[in-house]
Amino acid sequence: MSDTFPTEYQLRVRDFPVGAQMLFVAFGALVLVPLLTGLNPNVALFCAGLGTLIYQVLTKFRIPIFLGSSFSFIAPIMLCMQRYGEAATLGGLASVGLVYMLFALLIKVRGPGFLKRYLPHIVTGPVIMVIGLILAPVGVFMAMGKTGDGAAVLLPQNQAMTISMISLAVTVLVAIKGKGMLRLIPIICGIAAGYATSLVMGVVDFAPVAAAPWFKMPDFVTPEFHFEAIMIIVPVAIAPIIEHIGSILAIGSVTGKDYFEDPGVHRSILGDGVATTLAGCLGGPPLTTYAEVTGAVSLIKIYNPALMTWAAVTAVALAFIGKLGALLQTIPAPVMGGIMLLLFGAIMVVGLNSLVLDGQDLMKPRNMVIVALIVVLGMGKMSFSFLGVHLEGIGLAGVAGVLLNALLPRDREEEPAI
Secondary structure (H helix, E strand, C coil), rough: CCCCCCCCCCHHHHHHHHHHHHHHHHHHHHHHHHHHCCHHHHHHHHHHHHHHHHHHHHCCCCCCCCCCHHHHHHHHHHHHHHHHHHHHHHHHHHHHHHHHHHHHHHHHHHCHHHHHCCCCHHHHHHHHHHHHHHHHHHHHHHHHHECCCCCCCCCCCCHHHHHHHHHHHHHHHHHCCCCCHHHHHHHHHHHHHHHHHCCCCCCCCCCHHHHCCEEECCCCCCCCHHHHHHHHHHHHHHHHHHHHHHHHHHHHHHHHCCCHHHHHHHHHHHHHHHHHHHHHHHHCCCCCECHHHHHHHHHHHHCHHHHHHHHHHHHHHHHEEHHHHHCCCCCCCCHHHHHHHHHHHHHHHHHHHHHHHCCCCCHHHHHHHHHHHHHHHHCCCCEEECEEEEEEEEHHHHHHHHHHHHHHHCCCCHHCCC
């Protein structure tokens, strides 16, 4: 094979079912983000597929990674959609990809070591925790049959709680007790159980599905760039960049290859950035590496990156099925709310776990100040404006964490190696 197509990349038609299975593993989380934020699920499918193909080109077809919708941006997307509308929100999301590209350039120039100094776990861990905690009320409201902001009642609370708890219970049981491939799709299982319960209760309206055409061009949306919306969304990019680096280390440990060196972590982040900017320009959410797909790769022990090509092609094809998007939008709010109770809590636990694994003493004054202020500023919804720059919530927490870590004096033994 040429340098463009390395020996480990083998695109064979017979591998199509295995590749399509990778999309099945990612499908639940992939469409969950647009369903929660008001974006179009068919557009999200298209962007995930096309974005993954772009990622493969920029990483020289070497890394078996699938890009899907990022959960890190749910809260800022909801806020921007409410304040500035969809077009301005998408402008902010497209700008996130530019931040990724800038980080890729910095890593290329300085090497990945500088990340340890400016974005250590003592900063990224609490930021990830805030992302999960700030979303908790949304999950609770939807589980109780209300809209995400709690302003309107969609279903009676007793009925909604029955649906949401069944959805949650099945998701938890499959995640803990599921075997083989089943264990990799707990979200899909939970949605299916909650949806079946909703059908029995008669709360699903199929009229939009009947009215939707079988084949339809995804409803692409052109972004508009507003500085205020961009400043709400862009600072959140700190967390998924670190998540991305962790994902590259994880897939490298599965396949036994050092992707940090070949094709280089800077190429991987660049691929994610270009794909995310394209998604924002079309109407989709930011993209990130999917750990559930990495889990599937480790399970089946087939490390051919071409499997992700087939998954991406399948995603693009499904994006043109109009009835699929209409069907996804018939899922009642309590079904998603029950799953969100677990997912948003899990995001918080990921951030907490990163602090635990890093072995930091949180009672040291410096560490305590950084963690405490990140969490309180984020959860307290403090806002800050200066020279036209407006920061609040997760964005303010992330920026504050980076600045505190850079400015507060540290012990000599804490100095990271660059």
